[in-house]
Amino acid sequence: DAGITQSPRYKITETGRQVTLMCHQTWSHSYMFWYRQDLGHGLRLIYYSAAADITDKGEVPDGYVVSRSKTENFPLTLESATRSQTSVYFCASSDSYNSPLHFGNGTRLTVT
Amino acid sequence: GESVGLHLPTLSVQEGDNSIINCAYSNSASDYFIWYKQESGKGPQFIIDIRSNMDKRQGQRVTVLLNKTVKHLSLQIAATQPGDSAVYFCAEKKGAGTALIFGKGTTLSVSS
Numbered sequence: 001d002a003g004i005t006q007s008p009r010y011k012i013t014e015t016g017r018q019v020t021l022m023c024h025q026t027w028s029h030s031y032m033f034w035y036r037q038d039l040g041h042g043l044r045l046i047y048y049s050a051a052a053d054i055t056d057k058g059e060v061p062d063g064y065v066v067s068r069s070k071t072e073n074f075p076l077t078l079e080s081a082t083r084s085q086t087s088v089y090f091c092a093s094s095d096s097y098n099s100p101l102h103f104g105n106g107t108r109l110t111v112t
Numbered sequence: 113g114e115s116v117g118l119h120l121p122t123l124s125v126q127e128g129d130n131s132i133i134n135c136a137y138s139n140s141a142s143d144y145f146i147w148y149k150q151e152s153g154k155g156p157q158f159i160i161d162i163r164s165n166m167d168k169r170q171g172q173r174v175t176v177l178l179n180k181t182v183k184h185l186s187l188q189i190a191a192t193q194p195g196d197s198a199v200y201f202c203a204e205k206k207g208a209g210t211a212l213i214f215g216k217g218t219t220l221s222v223s224s
Contacts, residue, residue, distance in 0.1 A: 033211065042201065043156070043214040058211060090155050098144050098163075098205065101212060103155030 003027075006091050006104035013081050014112055021076045021107045023091030031094045032074040033101060034058075034066065036087040043090065049074055050097075081111045120218055127224040131189040135202035135215055138183060144205040146212065147176060147187045149198045156201060159187070189220075197222045 004025040013019045023032065034046040035058075045058030049068040063085060065077045074093075078085055088108050092101040125131050137145075143164040148156035162169045162176045162185075169176050175188040185202050199219050203212040 035214075040216070042216040043203075045211050045213070048211050059213075092155075100146055100158040100161055101156075102158065105153070105155045 004093055004102055004104040006107050010108045012110045016080050019078045019081055021089055023074045025072055025093045029093035029095045033092040034076045035090045038087050083111050086111045122219045124221045125192050127194060127222055129192050131192045133187045133200050133218050135185040137204050139206050142204040142206045145185050146203045148201045151198045192222050194222045194224050
């Protein structure tokens with residue numbers, strides 16, 4: 001089925017470890033986004049990408065790295081996880097900049 | 113600072129009633145607005161959008177109203193059903209080349 005899938009669904013990691021969250025979409029959308037969702041803050045943009053090999057920082061990019069070597073994939077890496085990065089992470093895509101975003105079902109990350 | 117916010121964090125209604133969820137925005141340059149619904153354990157789901165050259169748009173059982181004079185956005189849900197129980201977010205885009213900014217959400221509870 002076409003759509004946007006995130007993996008893993010749940011992840012527990014230790015402080016200081018590197019962890020990568022995966023995002024794959026089958027719509028060939030140009031734009032992809034990573035948001036984190038925390039109580040009291042709503043959804044905050046981490047990074048986004050307008051096309052393969054083009055990425056830009058969002059509101060809260062510190063501590064995160066992204067890449068976009070292929071249109072369909074947009075992995076998010078926490079280089080050295082911290083407890084403050086415990087959150088639910090959502091990936092989204094859209095076919096143009098003024099189109100609705102379509103979200104995956106999220107990855108719940110816990111950093112111990 | 114500039115932000116998208118919602119007037120009420122929670123709203124409780126009876127099944128069959130009409131629901132109105134409100135959102136205020138502060139940037140008069142915002143030109144695109146979206147309402148999302150998020151159920152527990154899932155990603156946000158697109159409901160309806162509206163561009164700044166419109167003041168009303170209707171979907172199936174939902175209507176979005178945009179009042180640019182007072183920078184106010186509302187989502188009206190007709191004949192609210194228990195399945196409408198969720199968190200509702202408004203989001204704004206502040207012009208070309210920018211990403212969606214989300215408000216903090218309103219939890220809608222529908223009792224039968």
